[in-house]
Amino acid sequence: MDPEIAEWLQHVLQTIGYQHKERMYADVEAVLRRFQNFLVPHADTYTHDNGRSQLLLSLVGTIPIVYQSATYNIPVAFWLPTSYPSVAPIVFVTPTALMLVRAGKHVDISGRCYHPYLAYWSNKSDSNLVELIGIMQKVFSLDPPVYSKSNVSTQQQPQSSPTLGAYPSPTSLKPAPPILSYSPRANSSITTSPSAQNNRYSGSSSFGSSQQLTPQQAQLYTKLQAALMEFHSTSSREMQNIVTVNKQLNDAETRTKTELQSLRDLNNKIQYNISTLTRSIEQLDTKIEQIRTWPEEPVDEIICGSSVVHNQLFELVAEEIAIEDTIYYLSKALSQDKVDLKAYMKHLRNLSREQFMKKALIKKVKAQLGQV
The missing domain is CATH 1.20.5 (Single alpha-helices involved in coiled-coils or other helix-helix interfaces)
Structure with missing residues (x-):
């Protein structure tokens, strides 16, 4: 893309305040590179259906189609909303003074274009301007959206008005593609051309005015x-x-x-x-x-000492531990008033005396084992 156009485009995107400038710039650049002799960028005022006017960037010019083995150029304008690509472009057919719009499945009488690709537009990379223009070329090749005024005047009878079947095919359109040039001004302001000033759309159409009907x-x-x-x-x-x-x-x-x-x-x-x-x-x-x-194993025979003295020590330690546990639970029973103090003291003296004898015997056995 020409450096001056690139600089102008960056300035326009920044001035208008597009939300996704990088994606916007990339898509417009791809279109200008693909259709460099057919479409040019313009910044102009667009009037919405509710009457609100807004400065937008548009791609104005023609797109080539093939109809009945001949190449024709359909005048179009692609308006890009500020929230693009979250919102689909607005597409219009812009007939010249010698043309009229042919309303059909994808074009209404005002020139506004409709297609499922626009209705289900996605802000992801799978929806872009280049594919949209390609789809419009295919649609217009099957059903041209404009026809010549001269064909209508020659075919119109004095007693009757023209019908849809009498509309001529766009064979009167010149096949040669127009070369659209672009030269931005030296200053940094947004520039528009006279042709762009005429491409302001509103909810109504100026085509086919009452002066001609x-x-x-x-x-x-x-x-x-x-x-x-x-x-x-x-x-x-x-x-x-x-x-x-x-x-x-x-x-x-x-x-x-x-x-x-x-x-x-x-x-x-x-x-x-x-x-x-x-x-x-x-x-x-x-x-x-x-x-x-x-088979069941005798536990008493398995758990025993290596000698008679060791077996005696094993039994003394077990008895001493049992006496210690008995004293503990006896004290707990006293605190819970399950046994009176007199009985407690009696049993405690007996158990303490027996525990003392066990401990003395354990000490004596250990001393004997230590000498052996």
């Missing part, structure tokens, strides 16, 4: 235009509702798939834990059956 045709044109605007408003609301419901359904589907995957993972973990627990239970049952087949 009979009073009956003008009245019919006004009613048709009002019906089309009402249909467009209703369709836009319904389309917005459909898009909202579709988004909600997509979000619900995503959440459902996520929850389903979580439940599947949890089920896999539970099944694994059940399998592991079953194997462990089987191993424990096997061990228990093996232990039950073992």
Whole structure:
């Protein structure tokens, strides 16, 4: 892209206040590189359907189409909202003084263009200006949106008005593509061309004014235009509702798939834990059956000392510990008033005397073992 145009474009994006300048610049640059001899950027005032005016950047010029094996140039204007790419561009067919708009499936009588690609516009990289222009080329190649005024005048009969079937095909459009030049001013202000001043759109159209039509045709044109605007408003609301419901359904589907995957993972973990627990239970049952087949061992014979003296020491220590526990529980019974003081003192003296004898004997046995 030409450095002057690039500098002018950066200045316009900054001055108007576009929210996504980098994405905006990249998309416009791609369009100018692809259609450098057909589209040029302009900064001009755009009037919305509610009457609000706003300074916007637009791509004005023509796009080539192929109709009946011949190449024609369709005049168009792509208006880019300040929130682009979150909001889809606004596309108009801009007929010259020798053309009229042919209303159809994708173009209304004012030249406003409609397409599912615009209705389901995404702010991600999968929706961009280059693809939009390519789609408009395909649509216009199947159903050209403009026709020549001269064809209408030659085919119109004095007694009857032209019908849709009498509209000529756009064979009168010159096939040669126009070369659109661009030269920004030396200063840094936003520049516009006279042709851009004529591309201001509002809710009504200036094409096919009452000066060119009979009073009956003008009245019919006004009613048709009002019906089309009402249909467009209703369709836009319904389309917005459909898009909202579709988004909600997509979000619900995503959440459902996520929850389903979580439940599947949890089920896999539970099944694994059940399998592991079953194997462990089987191993424990096997061990228990093996232990039950073992012969019973005499505990008193297994736990014993290596000599008679060691066995005596083992028994003395066990008895001394038992006396200590008895004294403890006897004191606890006294504190809970389960035994009177007289009985407590009697038993305590007997137990203390016996404990003393056990400890003395333990000391004597240990001394004897130490000499051996």
